[in-house]
Amino acid sequence: MGAGARLTIDWGALAANYRLLRDTVAPAQVAGVVKADGYGLGSARVADVLLAQGCRHLFVALLCEAEPLVGKGVPVYVLNGLLPGQEAECETMGAIPVLNSLDQARRWADLARTLGRPLPAILQVDTGMSRMGMPPEEVDGFLADPAMAQWLDLRFLISHLACADEPHHAANAEQADRFRTIAERFPGLPRALDNSGGCFLERGHFDLVRGGIALYGGAPRVGPNPMRPVVALESAIAQLRRVPPGAGVGYGMSFHAERETRIATIPVGYADGWPRALSNRGAAFIAGHRAPIIGRVSMDSITLDVTDVPAQYLYPGAPVELLGPHQTIDDVAHDAGTISYEILTQLSRRYERHYIGIPAQQESIAS
């Protein structure tokens, strides 16, 4: 104990979110994207919950992130592909690279030829995001080189949507059209295009989707959020004071009290992933009452204006909701000028972590 806040992770909500995605995109299957340590929640534990729900594919971003997951009996794909020199390590580990360029395909095929057996891989093509995946001319180059391709045991053709969180963005249909056209050149190869936002676009979802933020309770797109919140964050009042009008608050005295103000100091700061952009912005909740953040967010603390919170709820140790029924990760992200992904992936290792909503039998798998 002695932590500044308690992070509660609800595995039952994660499982429910998986089932909602599954039912939304059926008959396509749902892969779990567990990069960045499972969006900050712990990739091995997240994977165990998803696997118990029937998930059979996992995606990470980096080869090092695949290591704790490769023993779980389902394929683990590495989205960022292979940097030069990583081929042997990837093969030994048993991870499956997403080949994002002709160069990566050549190096993976070269290793396969050396080993004398084809190696599994996913092929990613760029359909308009210009970030990862083969551009059209490299797809041509790939198809013109069957002597290389025979060493690749391709499992999926994938691409990634740039604007899936905006259902009416014209790029969604353009990318899907380009993807279909390219896929025709790979007959029989299973296809995967959609991330969380893509799962809620009203069209088919190919063979597999890659679910990330929606599994973790973030809004998959603008508008009402159909997902269940997975995290809650509760801190406590560390100290209370009353200051007169004109008093300065925090570093730089960026806030000055306009009235006699009651201030509560909370032991959570930017070192815990509570964004410094929330200086003089956003709020916490005490017994359901909104308490605005005043002054700058410090490394290890924030200050709240609690003048309008009923006095019975104000005492050292009193609970303070940072994430919970009154404030979602999307609310905090909005106030901080960022996205829920960043709020989740920055959640502190300093928090005491508390897990709920998991059947006892699964608990032993997860721990």
Ligand SMILES: *Cc1c(COP(=O)(O)O)cnc(C)c1O
């Ligand atoms: C991160 C990522 C995903 C998951 O995206 P969400 O928006 O979190 O669902 C899917 N595919 C790729 C290629 C990614 O990089």
